[in-house]
Amino acid sequence: MRFGLLNLGDVANKSDQVSISGSPRNIENARRCLRAISPVIITFDLPWIFPYEPDFTQIPAEIAVTIRVVTPTLYSFIVRANAGDDQIVLHSINLIIEQFHIPKDFPIITSTYFNVKDDIISSLQNGKDTLRLQRLAQHYKVEVQLQNLSQQIQIHGPSNGVLLLRKFILGLSSITLSFDVPLRDFHLDIERIQKEFDVSIYSKKKNNANEILAISIKSVEDNIMNVLRAREFMLGEAMTNYPDNEYIVLETTQCTSNYE
Numbered sequence: 001m002r003f004g005l006l007n008l009g010d011v012a013n014k015s016d017q018v019s020i021s022g023s024p025r026n027i028e029n030a031r032r033c034l035r036a037i038s039p040v041i042i043t044f045d046l047p048w049i050f051p052y053e054p055d056f057t058q059i060p061a062e063i064a065v066t067i068r069v070v071t072p073t074l075y076s077f078i079v080r081a082n083a084g085d086d087q088i089v090l091h092s093i094n095l096i097i098e099q100f101h102i103p104k105d106f107p108i109i110t111s112t113y114f115n116v117k118d119d120i121i122s123s124l125q126n127g128k129d130t131l132r133l134q135r136l137a138q139h140y141k142v143e144v145q146l147q148n149l150s151q152q153i154q155i156h157g158p159s160n161g162v163l164l165l166r167k168f169i170l171g172l173s174s175i176t177l178s179f180d181v182p183l184r185d186f187h188l189d190i191e192r193i194q195k196e197f198d199v200s201i202y203s204k205k206k207n208n209a210n211e212i213l214a215i216s217i218k219s220v221e222d223n224i225m226n227v228l229r230a231r232e233f234m235l236g237e238a239m240t241n242y243p244d245n246e247y248i249v250l251e252t253t254q255c256t257s258n259y260e
Helices: 024-036 083-099 118-126 130-140 159-170 190-197 221-235 248-258
Strands: 002-004 017-019 039-047 064-071 074-082 110-115 143-147 152-157 174-182 200-206 209-220
Touching (some): 039 083, 074 083, 190 221
């Protein structure tokens, strides 16, 4: 399996591509682990109206918080953590807000930023994912800014919506699953499989191995389960019952927002 770990790095750097070899279940577990330890940064500002300094002793050790005093009445925060610790990030932000004695209905705008490939920008601006982005942004009351030149995406809004939109966008990263099959055993309706599993399938004979066909199944990361199942279908294997991954929350949210 090959996929990208784009977050805060240079999108022109090809070293962001990760290749994993092994059984389907193991490579999916490895992909989840790598995505879970990718960095996420959340920034926000909070007002302070008391004559004493705020207490920051309750912040969990799993995250790093940089605090800057902009003025005596305004504090700026940068929260750094792993993407898989999103619930800890949300809990930490809520703890900080509570320590600032800010009412729960007071709107706190958080922000995050990360880089993506050109194809993701295009898909979000004027492609099949534009409507999905608009629905999620409206549902979570967030603003998404797409920067064409820098290939950077900025998301502003409530912290839970910011993290979920980030997950949605990174889920559009391309992913490729490759494997070999004996040429004599390959008699399938590729067009039907592509349509059924929402994937693209490519094949070619391997060099110096005329009886072996190299297969590549391509899609996006949030469709990884269908990629794995398409392979199983092509090989005539029983469908594996994979556990839900990090993108299952997107399916639930999008189903809900479609009926609002």
